[in-house]
Amino acid sequence: MGYDYQGNRMKSQQKTVKPPEGLTPRQTEKWLNEQAILFEKSVKNQPVTLKKNITLAQYIEIFKNEVAPIKHSKSTQTRNKIEYERILPYLGHIKLKDLKAEDFRNFYAEMRKVKSKRTGELLAEASIEGLHSVVCSILSSAMEQGYITHNPAWRTYKPQGMRKEKVVADEETVQKILSALEQESIKYEVYFKIIIATGIRRGECCGIKWEDINFTNNEIRIQRNVVKVQGEEVFTKPPKTVSGNRYVYFSDSLASLLKDYKDFCTQHIRMYENRQMTDGTYLFRQNKTDLPMIPDTFSSRFRKILRDNNLPTSLNVHSLRHTTASLLIANGTDVATVASLLGHAQVSTTLDIYTHAFDKNRKKAAEGLHKGLGV
Structure with a gap:
């Protein structure tokens, strides 16, 4: 309430309200x-x-x-x-x-x-x-802003029909994708393998710089997202939430591939641009510039890879993120860990998106219990 004319703090005022039932957090x-x-x-x-x-x-x-x-x-x-x-x-x-x-x-x-x-x-x-x-x-x-006294749209939307299950690749299809990637240039192979290994978003992958990679701990710090708005130059922005600024991890085999790719990039920049590559260089950058590549470039390439290798064209780059999450859940990874790796601010978001994967896990767990108990 501030202060009165004599400089004394005015008595505070309070009000208790109860939100309507049925609202999400x-x-x-x-x-x-x-x-x-x-x-x-x-x-x-x-x-x-x-x-x-x-x-x-x-x-x-x-x-x-x-x-x-x-x-x-x-x-x-x-x-x-x-x-x-x-x-x-x-x-x-x-x-x-x-x-x-x-x-x-x-x-x-x-x-x-x-x-x-x-x-x-x-x-x-x-x-x-x-x-x-x-x-x-x-x-x-x-x-x-004072144009109306309440929001008339509150609680007017109700979902209709069944929630659509996310398009994911099964393990056999993932193996075929990985084999297909080995026929691609090292740039595309590295990009898509990072997403499959970590479940990061396509724009987050475009935003990785060499300084974000720690080869000692096999970890990548995710701290920027690449965005392209029509009619404007590509730019980066920080993650939406604190949880989006996170570390993800990779295997020794991917570490070896990343080191080969770093050598390739170093030689390419020295040969064609006559300069040294720095740690602040993007892994995936537009030629002869310091700008990151556009996420849509990789989406187009992925569609071509699927077509050329008779793989399901219903998949897209974001499907790889869903695939990683689903495989983690299927292998028994707890929801809090999956949420932190994906950069979700709330565990409830992960539960909501991957309900079907958790349902399958729960069913498998129940079947194991029933078999063990003989019931």
Whole structure:
């Protein structure tokens, strides 16, 4: 509450609130933040200003120009433009103060009938969930700025149908991929083998520098992610969370391959660029520059490797991350360890994504118990 005119601390004020049932931890945190803002305004006698005639479309313009550049990364801003294009035709004309929960439920129902321009198939449920996340972010911001008194989109999304199981490769397919990689140039072989061995993201792999590798402990420090936004030069950004800044580990055989690749890079730079390679050099960099390679370059190459070797084309680079996680779980690795290796901020995220893998593990454990007990 601050101090009075005599410099004495004013008596603090408190309020106890109870979040609605059924919210996830993240939704609960957002709901509490909203309540805190409203409470602070009320105790300080700051009226909530309602600009009653502003439409959602008008506020999205404000959000894009004033809020998003501060709140979101460039890649998120670019990705969200697609979501705005989906939101505006259905909800853009409605005034913020008139938006109701039913509007959002109807909107998500309509979105489930829409086909993706990229795949030609109906939007995945994950895309609908992503839309809901963007809607909530926009309206939470509108509430914080005093345009509305509450977020009408809260708890309006419910998943429909079964959660899609992640596309992963079985052990036999992994072995075929590893064999195929040995026919590729050493650069591509190293890149994909690092992801298979560690489960890191494709942008994180592009962001590795030689100084991040410790050959004594066979570890790599993951501390940056490479991003390419359309129309802009490639750039790096730190991990989203503290957990994303982590160490991952590799085998002696991969250590040997990495050392060979380091020798290759050293000779290549000396021969073609007439300079010495430094520890601050990216493992995977654009020729004759100090810029890292773009993740999409490796995605394109991986599709070609799959086609050329008659391997499942349903896989992609991110599938390798899911494959690593699933194999770790299948081999009995505890969920906390898997979460830390993947860089998940919360163990619940790992449990949520890899439910099917854990289910199979639990089934196997139960079968072992039943066999042992003879029941």
